[in-house]
Amino acid sequence: MFNSEERIEINVENLNLYYGKFQALKSVDIYIKKNQVTALIGPSGCGKSTFLRTLNRLNDLIESVKIEGSITINGEDIYDKNCDVVTLRKKVGMVFQKPNPFPKTIYENVAYGPRIHGINDRKTLNIIVEKSLREAALWDEVKDDLNRSAMRLSGGQQQRLCIARVLAVEPDVVLMDEPTSALDPIATQKIEDLIRDLKKKFTIVIVTHNMQQAARISDTTVFFLNGEVIEIGSTELLFTRPKNPKTEDYITGKFG
Amino acid sequence: MKNKKELAIALFFTLNGALAILILTGIFYLLLSNSFYAWRDVGFWRFLTGLEWRPAGFSHSLYGIRTLIVGTLMVTAGSMIIAVPLGIGCAAYLAEVASPIEREIIKPVVEVLAAVPSVVLGFFGIVVLSPLLAKVFNLPNGLNALNGSILLALMSLPTIISIAEDALAAVPREYKEASLALGANRVQTLRHVLLPAAGSGVTAAVMLGVGRAIGETMTVIMATGNALKSPTGYFSSVRTLTATIAIELGEVPYNTTHYYALFAIGFVLFTMTFAVSLLADIFLHRASEVGKR
Numbered sequence: 001m002f003n004s005e006e007r008i009e010i011n012v013e014n015l016n017l018y019y020g021k022f023q024a025l026k027s028v029d030i031y032i033k034k035n036q037v038t039a040l041i042g043p044s045g046c047g048k049s050t051f052l053r054t055l056n057r058l059n060d061l062i063e064s065v066k067i068e069g070s071i072t073i074n075g076e077d078i079y080d081k082n083c084d085v086v087t088l089r090k091k092v093g094m095v096f097q098k099p100n101p102f103p104k105t106i107y108e109n110v111a112y113g114p115r116i117h118g119i120n121d122r123k124t125l126n127i128i129v130e131k132s133l134r135e136a137a138l139w140d141e142v143k144d145d146l147n148r149s150a151m152r153l154s155g156g157q158q159q160r161l162c163i164a165r166v167l168a169v170e171p172d173v174v175l176m177d178e179p180t181s182a183l184d185p186i187a188t189q190k191i192e193d194l195i196r197d198l199k200k201k202f203t204i205v206i207v208t209h210n211m212q213q214a215a216r217i218s219d220t221t222v223f224f225l226n227g228e229v230i231e232i233g234s235t236e237l238l239f240t241r242p243k244n245p246k247t248e249d250y251i252t253g254k255f256g
Numbered sequence: 257m258k259n260k261k262e263l264a265i266a267l268f269f270t271l272n273g274a275l276a277i278l279i280l281t282g283i284f285y286l287l288l289s290n291s292f293y294a295w296r297d298v299g300f301w302r303f304l305t306g307l308e309w310r311p312a313g314f315s316h317s318l319y320g321i322r323t324l325i326v327g328t329l330m331v332t333a334g335s336m337i338i339a340v341p342l343g344i345g346c347a348a349y350l351a352e353v354a355s356p357i358e359r360e361i362i363k364p365v366v367e368v369l370a371a372v373p374s375v376v377l378g379f380f381g382i383v384v385l386s387p388l389l390a391k392v393f394n395l396p397n398g399l400n401a402l403n404g405s406i407l408l409a410l411m412s413l414p415t416i417i418s419i420a421e422d423a424l425a426a427v428p429r430e431y432k433e434a435s436l437a438l439g440a441n442r443v444q445t446l447r448h449v450l451l452p453a454a455g456s457g458v459t460a461a462v463m464l465g466v467g468r469a470i471g472e473t474m475t476v477i478m479a480t481g482n483a484l485k486s487p488t489g490y491f492s493s494v495r496t497l498t499a500t501i502a503i504e505l506g507e508v509p510y511n512t513t514h515y516y517a518l519f520a521i522g523f524v525l526f527t528m529t530f531a532v533s534l535l536a537d538i539f540l541h542r543a544s545e546v547g548k549r
Contacts, residue, residue, distance in 0.1 A: 086440075096433065098430060100430035100433070102435075102449055102453070104452070112448070166438070169439060
């Protein structure tokens with residue numbers, strides 16, 4: 001339990017985020033440990049997805065967003081003027097709520113990331129594609145026809161393909177925004193098994209609506225409410241002995 | 257009572273739909289039935305492939321439309337070479353790069369461009385473009401295929417821009433986010449994800465632009481010089497199919513071979529635009545299928 005490897009990978013201090021005049025995140029302080037699964041829980045609209053998107057600066061796409069505070073990943077301030085968004089997003093991959101493979105072949109989906117980062121050698125790409133699909137536990141199901149359209153895979157397979165696509169650029173951190181909410185229980189279980197496996201190599205931050213899921217797969221849990229972090233701690237403690245009464249009310253289902 | 261009313265409404269709309277089909281088949285029949293006489297007199301292949309169009313020949317008249325077809329194809333192709341990159345580029349800019357304010361300004365301007373009457377554009381071709389081309393390329397005059405191509409490009413741009421932009425905007429947001437989240441920049445995302453995903457719609461936009469250019473008459477009459485000799489390049493004066501009908505139909509004696517031959521030109525033109533629209537339709541249909549997933 002007291003692993004000396006438990007190093008902090010992402011550190012968030014006093015983060016405030018505004019959509020126009022609406023404040024979506026209020027002085028958020030969070031630490032995320034390396035090679036752990038950190039789950040973000042909380043009711044809809046509490047800011048957990050918004051927070052997740054600050055970690056790879058995907059909120060930059062929205063015109064009216066204003067961000068204050070600091071986020072450091074591996075000691076680097078990602079909102080610094082000199083921070084290159086492309087490099088950041090290479091290091092911090094993201095899996096979305098709805099499986100969103102490109103309307104291309106399975107192979108092209110996985111090879112997309114390496115290609116845009118300048119890898120064009122076919123042999124190297126073949127190796128990356130196989131490795132990524134294996135890591136995403138999809139290889140055995142698709143290896144016979146990598147030129148099939150990704151759109152013809154099942155929802156669960158598509159989501160694992162999206163995970164493979166992220167792994168292909170070799171990130172340090174993988175963000176997951178409710179990755180199983182559009183999937184059936186069996187596909188969900190496969191993804192959960194995969195997440196447990198992936199944390200050996202990657203740091204994972206997952207937003208989930210499903211508290212059982214958070215309890216099952218995460219090491220650390222963060223409880224968000226109305227844009228504030230109410231409680232952060234080891235998953236085991238947070239679910240068995242929450243410190244804050246609001247956390248207790250939420251995890252026992254009094255609201256949500 | 258209510259049933260009767262519903263029935264009447266249904267009938268009304270059925271009739272409206274039927275009318276459109278009826279008019280189309282009517283036009284088709286009118287063109288085809290008159291064309292037959294021309295082909296009887298001239299011969300179908302000689303009509304299509306004959307080099308010379310000389311309806312008022314001294315000893316005998318010639319009705320070959322190959323030169324005219326070449327003229328139409330040259331001007332259309334030329335206009336597309338100009339309009340396709342510009343149009344898709346502009347659509348991409350509007351869909352992906354432009355700020356909301358820029359979009360609010362550019363989109364109406366593009367729509368106004370569509371509303372410029374073709375005769376006004378032709379006027380512009382004669383008064384502004386022609387002297388300019390003559391000066392830049394050192395030609396005796398600037399009424400040639402290039403002039404027509406440029407004007408037709410201007411005419412088909414609004415169609416291409418607005419339909420291509422719709423297609424790009426219809427690409428699911430998730431694709432774009434996935435690409436950006438992988439560290440792609442905007443240009444890479446546009447080139448490798450958005451444009452391929454919008455491919456069918458963009459192709460349809462180009463097809464509709466082609467249809468617009470093939471059928472256009474007034475502008476090309478005014479701008480291309482209308483010479484009846486085989487063009488040697490984009491600096492030659494050309495005569496298009498549309499221009500020939502418009503110029504000659506008013507003065508031709510009825511029920512002569514010449515008269516019927518003009519109908520036959522109309523038929524050829526109709527077939528060309530019909531084929532292009534059909535292709536556009538197939539691509540648009542495919543685009544909506546992709547959107548549905």
